[in-house]
Every structure is written in structure tokens, then in C-alpha cells.
Amino acid sequence: MTSTKYGFNGTYDLNAVAELRHQRLLDSMANNPELVFTSPRILSAYSEAVFPTIFFVDGRLNNRQLTIDAARHFFDFQMMPADFHRQPAPVNFTIVGPLVSEIFNKHPFTPGVNKGKGNFVLMPETPALSDFCGIYEDIVLRVIPGQYPKPTGALKQALNINLDFLFGAVSAEHNCK
Secondary structure, eight states: HHHHHSSSSGGGGGHHHHHHHHHHHHHHHHHHHEEOOOHHHHHHHHHHHHHHHSSSOOTTTOOOOOOOOHHEEEEEOOOOOOOOOOSSOOHHHHHHHHHHHHHHHSSSOOOOEESSTTOOOEESEEEEETHHHHHHIIIHHHHHHHHHSSSSHHHHHHHHHHHHHHHHHHHHHHOOO
């Protein structure tokens, strides 16, 4: 188990998170012929990885160290541990960003895609993980047009509304233009 091997006192902490995220990426590069690990997936993969260290750690401790006992309560028993306290403050980019950077920096890599199993092709033009404005721009100029080449009607309206929401969140934290 990753937590036992890499985490402080066997906890799922940022060191264990970094090792698990890295191993999952290497496994996907070796075995998933359709792997696409570019923006926005990179950002979500690393944000998802730190999620348990934020939301499942007792807010009184707030030490980013999820114990195995607490994890079992949440995931096996589907309940909070006895006397569990939530996070003491709202969570936003200001909290998540540095944690994502910390785990990414332990095993940095260049984004890319698999062209068949085990054939990872680098895509260095993909925005860096820390470039939230660039990731937003990449979503608008590459991702959305690739998935929805000529949206019309309600779909186009929904895409624009959701992109506006995303832009509002990203620009509020990162001064995107």
C-alpha cells in the first residue's frame, strides 16, 4: 500500500499522493493505448489526488495526513469517524494550487498522449500545470472545439455559460484576461 510505504506514519499524505499519482501515470502510459494526459485532465488528476488530504482529514488537525482508520470510515463504512470535524475554512484555488504543485514537482513530466500502448508522445505546447489561464485558453481553443466542432442552440448556450463560470473562477484567482 502506498500510504504504508511513503506516507508519514502510514498516512495518505502529500508524499504518498505524489507517489501514487506518479505510479498511476506510469501504468497508464504503459497500458492505456488511448491515454490523453494534457490539459484539462492534468489539472483534474492532480486536484483529485489531493482531495482526500483536504476533505477527509479532521479539520482540527488540518495536517493533510489521512489515516487508514479515517479512510476506512469514509470509504468502507460510508460514514464520518466519531468526533470528526470538517475543514475550518472554505477550500479554493489558493489552498489546492500549492498542494497540486507540491505533488507535481516530486515527479514533473511533459504532457502527452499515447499513440498505442506504451508509446507516449510528448505535447510540450500544452500549458503548464501552474498556468491556469493557459489551461482555460486551451480548453476554449482546443478541447471544446475538438469535442463539439460546431455547437448550436441549447448546447452552444450551455457551453458558453459553463465556460463563463469557469472563466470567472479562474480569472478571480489568477487575473486572466
